[in-house]
Amino acid sequence: MSAVAARIRPDQNPQAVTDHPAQATITMSAVNKWYGKMHVLRDIDLRVNKGEHLVLCGPSGSGKSTLIRCINALEEIQSGTIEVNGNVLGRKGAKVDHIRRDVGMVFQQFNLFPHLTVLQNCMLAPRRIHRATEAEARDKAMHFLEQVHIAEHGHKYPAQLSGGQQQRVAIARALCMGPQVMLFDEPTSALDPEMVKEVLDTMIGLADQGITMICVTHEMGFARAVAHRVIFMDRGEIIESAPPSEFFGAPKHERTRAFLGQILNH
Numbered sequence: 001m002s003a004v005a006a007r008i009r010p011d012q013n014p015q016a017v018t019d020h021p022a023q024a025t026i027t028m029s030a031v032n033k034w035y036g037k038m039h040v041l042r043d044i045d046l047r048v049n050k051g052e053h054l055v056l057c058g059p060s061g062s063g064k065s066t067l068i069r070c071i072n073a074l075e076e077i078q079s080g081t082i083e084v085n086g087n088v089l090g091r092k093g094a095k096v097d098h099i100r101r102d103v104g105m106v107f108q109q110f111n112l113f114p115h116l117t118v119l120q121n122c123m124l125a126p127r128r129i130h131r132a133t134e135a136e137a138r139d140k141a142m143h144f145l146e147q148v149h150i151a152e153h154g155h156k157y158p159a160q161l162s163g164g165q166q167q168r169v170a171i172a173r174a175l176c177m178g179p180q181v182m183l184f185d186e187p188t189s190a191l192d193p194e195m196v197k198e199v200l201d202t203m204i205g206l207a208d209q210g211i212t213m214i215c216v217t218h219e220m221g222f223a224r225a226v227a228h229r230v231i232f233m234d235r236g237e238i239i240e241s242a243p244p245s246e247f248f249g250a251p252k253h254e255r256t257r258a259f260l261g262q263i264l265n266h
């Protein structure tokens with residue numbers, strides 16, 4: 001049985017979020033973003049509690065990537081506020097470097113440095129951000145490479161690994177920063193089908209450890225198994241947000257139903 005199938009769904013597990021009393025890690029309030037004249041995020045209000053796992057889905061171009069890229073300050077917003085662990089983005093004196101340290105990001109393309117080994121890729125953040133010694137950085141990198149079951153490939157270069165293995169290295173590298181929140185932007189979209197499961201299983205392992213996660217993904221099996229809340233976005237707006245049982249069992253909005261009809265029948 002796959003790890004996805006074997007898990008108790010979080011909304012069937014009363015301890016899942018109540019272990020973490022409502023303590024917001026991320027708060028987005030009335031966030032608007034334009035690219036030129038294109039209004040891509042429209043009055044986004046979103047609160048993510050510590051330990052919460054969110055899955056963000058929606059049609060192509062609906063603003064999902066932009067939303068999560070705004071959270072770690074890869075994109076600027078034009079109005080509203082985003083607060084991450086007490087740091088308010090966009091305000092004078094905002095500590096963008098703190099936000100980037102607190103928020104680990106995993107992209108569709110793995111973005112590993114090709115000229116560095118797996119181990120060296122993972123040692124960068126501890127060395128540069130946490131000013132760790134070489135030995136400390138190596139220990140930390142090995143710890144997270146072991147966690148994603150890839151430590152034996154530490155001496156290799158990214159090009160010598162499969163896509164799934166590279167993505168697991170990218171996850172380990174993000175974890176080496178010691179983030180409070182992990183953002184995943186379609187982490188399995190660039191992978192061959194047989195490699196998708198290994199990456200999803202790694203993400204499930206992280207979820208089980210209680211790390212706060214926001215995942216943009218169309219892997220609805222993962223959403224059912226791991227998400228406390230599934231959010232549907234369309235045309236820059238949050239249309240629906242509900243626990244998976246409700247979201248999949250009785251979606252309220254017509255646009256959510258149409259979207260689910262398309263991707264679940266695919």
Ligand SMILES: Nc1ncnc2c1ncn2[C@@H]1O[C@H](COP(=O)(O)OP(=O)(O)OP(=O)(O)O)[C@@H](O)[C@H]1O
Pocket residue numbers: 035038040058059060061062063064065066067
């Ligand atoms: N850097 C950019 N400059 C201009 N327009 C952009 C930029 N990035 C994204 N867009 C546009 O903003 C809109 C939202 O894009 P975004 O990538 O956030 O959507 P998405 O829901 O993540 O889509 P997908 O599922 O295809 O990745 C799209 O119309 C896209 O073309």
